[in-house]
Amino acid sequence: MKFNINDNIKPNIPFEIKTGKSSTTSTQWFLSQLMKAKSEYQPFFGEPLLTAEAAITLPVSNAWPERGASALKIVKNQCRIHLQNDMLEAMLHAKINGPALGSPKMVSLVTQAVQSWLDKKNRKKLPSRQGPLHTATEAPLPVNNPREVADVSVQTDMVGENTIQETEHEVEEVSTLLDISPVLPDSDDYNSAFESDTDF
Numbered sequence: 001m002k003f004n005i006n007d008n009i010k011p012n013i014p015f016e017i018k019t020g021k022s023s024t025t026s027t028q029w030f031l032s033q034l035m036k037a038k039s040e041y042q043p044f045f046g047e048p049l050l051t052a053e054a055a056i057t058l059p060v061s062n063a064w065p066e067r068g069a070s071a072l073k074i075v076k077n078q079c080r081i082h083l084q085n086d087m088l089e090a091m092l093h094a095k096i097n098g099p100a101l102g103s104p105k106m107v108s109l110v111t112q113a114v115q116s117w118l119d120k121k122n123r124k125k126l127p128s129r130q131g132p133l134h135t136a137t138e139a140p141l142p143v144n145n146p147r148e149v150a151d152v153s154v155q156t157d158m159v160g161e162n163t164i165q166e167t168e169h170e171v172e173e174v175s176t177l178l179d180i181s182p183v184l185p186d187s188d189d190y191n192s193a194f195e196s197d198t199d200f
Contacts, residue, residue, distance in 0.1 A: 009033055031056045071095040 009030065016022040017029050034041065034052045041049055059065075075091045076083060083091070099105040 005030075028056075068092070068096060 012033075013026060013029065014022070017024055017026050031052045034049060035056060038049055038053075071092055075095055076088060099109060
């Protein structure tokens with residue numbers, strides 16, 4: 001194969017490809033020449049021809065599949081999760097191959113599509129609305145007035161001797177009203193309601 005390439009294919013490379021003025025590279029031109037003479041080389045060089053065919057057909061970068069995946073994420077979002085395959089295919093085709101959004105070509109295409117849709121069948125046209133949206137029988141919507149919000153926090157003072165004395169005084173008053181003798185924890189005759197385990 002090496003001698004065949006040097007003798008028959010290499011001298012036939014066009015001048016534009018040799019000088020780099022063409023958009024086609026010499027490798028692309030060589031692989032296309034191999035594919036044109038595939039039947040001639042197949043019996044002798046089957047494996048290299050398969051490699052050449054794969055090199056011609058596979059894209060150099062993965063930009064095209066990535067564009068398709070991005071379009072799929074945009075078209076099939078959470079709201080459109082149950083799309084049928086034919087509708088999904090049509091929407092992806094329009095997203096990937098369609099005109100740019102806002103271009104004159106897109107505006108004319110949408111206008112033609114709407115006109116075609118209207119002409120297919122005699123469709124009922126809704127009258128245009130004049131005036132307010134609600135009628136006299138409908139109650140007007142309530143107006144949301146801003147509500148005042150207050151902070152519910154309580155400021156506490158440090159416990160001092162005055163508050164302890166006030167609390168002791170209140171305990172004495174309540175105990176006299178209920179006819180109970182007040183027993184305070186700091187008094188000498190204070191006994192716990194629970195006896196110690198060691199006392200018998």
